[in-house]
Amino acid sequence: MPLLRHHYGKGRVRLMRVHRDGDYNEVRELTLRVMLDGDFSAAYTDADNSRVVATDTIKNLCYIVATDHLAAGAEAFAEALGACFLDRYAHVTAVSVTSTETKWARMPVGGAPHPHAFLLDANGTPTVRAHFTRDGATIASGIDGYTFMKSTEAGWVGYLMDDATTLKETRDRIVATAMDASWRWSARPADYAAANAAILTTAMEVFATTYSDGVQDSLYRMGEAVLAAVPEVAEISMACPNKHYIPVNLAGFGRDGRNCVLLPTDEPHGQIECTVGRA
Numbered sequence: 001m002p003l004l005r006h007h008y009g010k011g012r013v014r015l016m017r018v019h020r021d022g023d024y025n026e027v028r029e030l031t032l033r034v035m036l037d038g039d040f041s042a043a044y045t046d047a048d049n050s051r052v053v054a055t056d057t058i059k060n061l062c063y064i065v066a067t068d069h070l071a072a073g074a075e076a077f078a079e080a081l082g083a084c085f086l087d088r089y090a091h092v093t094a095v096s097v098t099s100t101e102t103k104w105a106r107m108p109v110g111g112a113p114h115p116h117a118f119l120l121d122a123n124g125t126p127t128v129r130a131h132f133t134r135d136g137a138t139i140a141s142g143i144d145g146y147t148f149m150k151s152t153e154a155g156w157v158g159y160l161m162d163d164a165t166t167l168k169e170t171r172d173r174i175v176a177t178a179m180d181a182s183w184r185w186s187a188r189p190a191d192y193a194a195a196n197a198a199i200l201t202t203a204m205e206v207f208a209t210t211y212s213d214g215v216q217d218s219l220y221r222m223g224e225a226v227l228a229a230v231p232e233v234a235e236i237s238m239a240c241p242n243k244h245y246i247p248v249n250l251a252g253f254g255r256d257g258r259n260c261v262l263l264p265t266d267e268p269h270g271q272i273e274c275t276v277g278r279a
Helices: 041-045 055-068 074-088 192-209 215-229
Strands: 008-021 024-038 092-102 104-109 112-120 125-133 136-150 175-185 233-241 244-247 261-265 271-277
Touching: 008 055, 024 055, 024 074, 055 074, 055 261, 074 092, 104 192, 112 192, 136 192, 175 215, 192 215, 192 233, 215 233, 215 271
Parallel strands: 024 112
Antiparallel strands: 008 024, 008 261, 024 092, 104 112, 112 136, 125 136, 136 175, 175 233, 233 271, 244 261
């Protein structure tokens, strides 16, 4: 039987690039599919893999090119990735790169874009949960999937360690989450929309402008600030699954990743929840 067509590659290569310029960071998160064309027919018909570039190698080259092009836009990065494979492997005749970008917008803080705090574009689903009886009503507003991140000014140290602990302490990490939050009203605000906006603005300013010793630490201080800023809120509940960004070890390729090329993953994730209310 003839082998009519073939090509192969690596899919769902996820990476975050952080271009650090002092306090000012640029972040670019991509999901890549890299497919190679060439004469790889012997791997299919004769179990001969001698010309096959391992898909794990394709993944590693994505990370290497990312390290060398931290500031490149999606198109320029795709061009660099294609050139890498064609220059490196003479028997590769074509490279197809499909790149999907997760867009992060700078978080506005104090009327200006923050240098290293970000919000996901098209962010969050506003919610209302109301319960009515003849004795009264309970109304809670909120937002689901409100996704935000900062690329520095966060750490995780001092946690319990035992023989099952493998996580290393760090004082500089990315912190990101897709938060489900709700706040229960004790009184009707003058304008629900304005009050809801003030709640998110207040919480994000705390997150962006203060060092985070952990998601627990940030959430509690965010809740405190919301209650201080909006007196009609009786309590606020926040549930925050960690969106992890794991530094890629590039030492074996003669490159220092400098915590700038990272693997995005949200499975498994830490699930941090709390409710902050008035005494």
